[in-house]
Amino acid sequence: MEKETRYLPHELIIQILLRLPVKSLIRFKCVSKSWFSLISHPNFGNSHFQLSATQTRRILCIPNSPTKILSIDFESSLNNDFIDFESSLLNNDFALLNPNFSLVSLQIKGSCRGFICLRGSSNLYLWNPSTGVHRQIPLSPFDYELKDYYFGHLYGFGYDQSRDDYLVVSMSCDPTYDSNSSHLEFFSLRDNTWKEIEGTQFPYMNASSHPYPKVGPLFNGAIHWLARRCDLQVYVIVAFDLMERKLFEMPFPDDDNIPTHCDLWVFGEFLSILANDYNNNMIEIWVMKEYKVHSSWTKTLVLPAFHSFDLIYSTKNGDFIGVEGFLGLVKYNDKGKWLGYCSYHRNPRVSQEVMYTESLLSLPGDDDQI
């Protein structure tokens, strides 16, 4: 009655694989050819993504003179505990695209379902760091034209679940603002083309304090940006609904004392503004308790900060990670209590960080990468 290795039928193996984290599955692609095909298959990636109760989150960093792209596990205890992702893999992905490709001009424009949207000097890229899957996309027609103004330009990236489609959104506004110079465009991955949204004027420019325009957070099925209205010279929040494909505006909190250097984030379960008060070395966090309701803006937290503090990501229960000056990544709990840090060679004026989810997802139309 001795049993040798009990072979598991294929369907049972899948049930186990679906419960493994992405890192393990990437490694297990090496088990055999059939495992490689299975794990690489879009259906498996989808099922895995749907099933995953706790998706692994990582922080992607382009630290400074960008010869490296780093990736750090959010959950790791952060006490200077090091970065466990080789940059060589990442560089290889990009070298494939263009032998002259340089990391120098890369800007992070968004992160959604495991894909990061990057703007290079002559193209946009969608890239899944976990699988290496990538796609090159042309710059928006008006981005290309207004190249000189691109620091004021707004880009966003998100997912339209009604069509299983990814959208890159581009908003440009000539800073001298005249009535014909603002444009709202989007690129649908399924349609594989840029379309302009006609009609209304879009007099919005990037108002983020960071040298690189900040990633527009995804919340409630819309991409949000902190913007400045070129015509009225006020701060507003502008949002693009990914299903309706429409723009709408929300007012900024009504408080003359809000420090001027602000960024927009999702904090816990709320849309939130993080304001850097450089004069007093403090940061203030405001949340919109009721989405779209102006009067619900509430200041919830004030923290001391040595240098500029940029929020990268916060969990549903309110723990958050950001970057602080030259220090690197810092982690706080929802009460503002310091939990740890992870330093790496960082130049606060140029480094960029974004949170991404590890996923095995593919992009629509992904038979061969370009």
Add this chain to the structure above:
Amino acid sequence: MAQEASSSTSSKTISLKTGDGEIFEIEASAAKQMKTVQRLIDDLGDDITIPLHNVFSKELPKIIEYYKKDITGEITKDFEAEFVKDLNDDEVKVLFLAANYLDANKLFEFLSQNIADRLESKSVEYVRKYFGVENDFTPEEESKLREERAWSFRGIKEDE
């Protein structure tokens, strides 16, 4: 066979016979959680000893223990941790196969996750052995694949 009103089965026990000929008792309400067993009861009646050809005397008591807890109280994380604590990877696999055969969904889900947790940091070689999968890559192919995803091998011991 007299057809009893079997809705009040709270104290009724069912006899199960394993593939190696041993007999175990289980409460009817627990048996209900194992769809294969319930189907056999529906076909054969609840007075007969139900034959389970593919489950053996090593596994069945453990499965019965799980469902006994399920019907009397809540299955907690602590209970589940304790339940698998002394089982090695192969024993869990056998239990998992048995849960599948018995169509015992709750146990099946729990063991799927437990096996995944055990395999998470294991090497490629270990996984091949565990599932009985043959490596059909050439050495060159395999080393290229490993190099391309070197980051996923960090912190993993190559030998078990």
